[in-house]
Amino acid sequence: MNKIFSKFAAALGAVGLLGSTGAADAHSFSNAGEARTYLLQHPDGPRAEAAFRLIVEESLTQKYPEFTLRSLSDGSATAISPEPGTSRAAILRALSELSDATPTRRNIVGNTSNEQVY
């Protein structure tokens, strides 16, 4: 599995799917530690929100090392590492289906009908 993750990182640039729509101000802090220190003394305000955003993003990059703070800075990122027999097109279709706000009942396995999906 680690090999797959390392492939993700290598594939990021080639895939060209790194999206982003977000808040660059989170990166006015050099790291999450600096952001935490700021929050201790400045609980509220736009810069405090930027600090919190950076802390959340850094925790995501630690959990999912194929992503970087830079790749998450605009709010979304995708890493694809197809294996033999699995086409990139099929993977993209699956991602699209999974993110569809109105999925077909046939394909849904895990969510109940009275709950929203993202």
Next chain:
Amino acid sequence: MAQEDTGNSSRPVKLLSGAIAAALFGLAGCVPAPSNPESAAVNKLARQGFELVSDGRTSDAPSVMRYSGSSSAVILCSTNGGAFTTASAVKSIKTQDGLTGKQTAQVDGRIIVDNEGGQSGLYVATVVREIRSSSGNLVARQIEMIEFKPGSTGRFKNGTICKART
């Protein structure tokens, strides 16, 4: 005679009214003062799972609440203009190509509660989508994040709109 009768029969009613009034006045002195609005807001967030990281309830400072966990407890979402309902934290699919997908959602929130119970701060909702091949290997991962302040909304790319549960 009729007037006397009327007067006599109304006396118990007057006594009863006086007793009720006295009881109400007595109770008025016992009614607890309205709860501190900051405490009320803090308690409400705590019931949703927020942790109090800085307690300002006994001072002029605001209280700071922090949450990190399932989206279901703290946000509501609306799809295609429908009603805001509980946001499902997990969704799974199986495609016609033999791939399986799983989507999980979590929320990180850092909310500031002022002395009047007003809230500021930020909610960050994160969706992670993973696609696995028929052999179970991870072949793709996607992260999408939105953010919104208390009282406002955020919008995912698929149009789903979310807001804080109140």
